[in-house]
Amino acid sequence: xxxxxxxxxxxxxxxxxxxxxxxxxxxxxxxxxxxxxxxxxxxxxxxxxxxxxxxxxxxxxxxxxxxxxxxxxxxxxxxxxxxxxxxxxxxxxxxxxxxxxxxxxxxxxxxxxxxxxxxxxxxxxxxxxxxxxxxxxxxxxxxxxxxxxxxx
Amino acid sequence: xxxxxxxxxxxxxxxxxxxxxxxxxxxxxxxxxxxxxxxxxxxxxxxxxxxxxxxxxxxxxxxxxxxxxxxxxxxxxxxxxxxxxxxxxxxxxxxxxxxxxxxxxxxxxxxxxxxxxxxxxxxxxxxxxxxxxxxxxxxxxxxxxxxxxxxx
DNA sequence: TTAGAATGGTTCACATCATGAACTTTTGGA
DNA sequence: TCCAAAAGTTCATGATGTGAACCATTCTAA
Numbered sequence: 001x002x003x004x005x006x007x008x009x010x011x012x013x014x015x016x017x018x019x020x021x022x023x024x025x026x027x028x029x030x031x032x033x034x035x036x037x038x039x040x041x042x043x044x045x046x047x048x049x050x051x052x053x054x055x056x057x058x059x060x061x062x063x064x065x066x067x068x069x070x071x072x073x074x075x076x077x078x079x080x081x082x083x084x085x086x087x088x089x090x091x092x093x094x095x096x097x098x099x100x101x102x103x104x105x106x107x108x109x110x111x112x113x114x115x116x117x118x119x120x121x122x123x124x125x126x127x128x129x130x131x132x133x134x135x136x137x138x139x140x141x142x143x144x145x146x147x148x149x150x151x152x
Numbered sequence: 153x154x155x156x157x158x159x160x161x162x163x164x165x166x167x168x169x170x171x172x173x174x175x176x177x178x179x180x181x182x183x184x185x186x187x188x189x190x191x192x193x194x195x196x197x198x199x200x201x202x203x204x205x206x207x208x209x210x211x212x213x214x215x216x217x218x219x220x221x222x223x224x225x226x227x228x229x230x231x232x233x234x235x236x237x238x239x240x241x242x243x244x245x246x247x248x249x250x251x252x253x254x255x256x257x258x259x260x261x262x263x264x265x266x267x268x269x270x271x272x273x274x275x276x277x278x279x280x281x282x283x284x285x286x287x288x289x290x291x292x293x294x295x296x297x298x299x300x301x302x303x304x
Numbered sequence: 305t306t307a308g309a310a311t312g313g314t315t316c317a318c319a320t321c322a323t324g325a326a327c328t329t330t331t332g333g334a
Numbered sequence: 335t336c337c338a339a340a341a342g343t344t345c346a347t348g349a350t351g352t353g354a355a356c357c358a359t360t361c362t363a364a
Contacts, residue, residue, distance in 0.1 A: 056313060
């Protein structure tokens, strides 16, 4: 009974996704500039919003990046005084990373900015529209996630 | 009358967008691997799907990249035998770039892959769902586009 | 209990992506 | 005709990322 995906839908979909992607990229570039941090360091810093202490390994997993890369990024953030190392009392191989006061302030400002951008996007539509949009995005993201798994 | 954006919606929205973005990124990495081309060269190659001839300048604009970068990318594609240069008869400063037969074959395969991925995502939902999704994405993309303009 | 495997990090070499300045050649306008 | 603008190239620099080699330290199994 269900009609198959047609050409038009496919093309429209491709172009919409491409636009969304570009907007996200532009936002990240902008915010890197605005806060004077390389994109990777900014992405790393944000992780500390969720957890008080992180290890290099943990960061590598969350950032989906190899551990030697994390070494570099963390060095950058330490040099900037945004995070600092504390030795892990349980295991002397690892050092725990945590925000400094400066880092906390920075992260607050960054999160505020990110929220404001997303808020701005949502606020341009009516409440009802927002609700259905989120429903649809949820379905889309599940579908994309599933296809991504096939792709490995 | 309209309720304002609430915390929950905002967080949900942020996380959905982040997921979509990651899926797109993963797809591009995968396809770069699959076709044995650096991401930038692949992105450049695809531009030739729309137009028969491109100049370095035109590529720079479409890729949103500085012209010296284009020089490098084009060199790569020429070295791989996927595109070739023809002198512009009107202006000897510019060389026109065009696909070789190999390049045409490559681009066909790549587009087929891209279509198949997008098709796969869409085909996981019912026709009616697809229709409303596309409508919603259209609204979203317009809104994001508008916010992006504010951001410059 | 102690040798050897596994784990957490660092360093280094390498590749890709990207910018900006300096430069060459050609074009086009005052 | 001369000079500014435009198209490309080259070069120096920096960010992002991988993978291999290497140290410590910790865990495990004979």
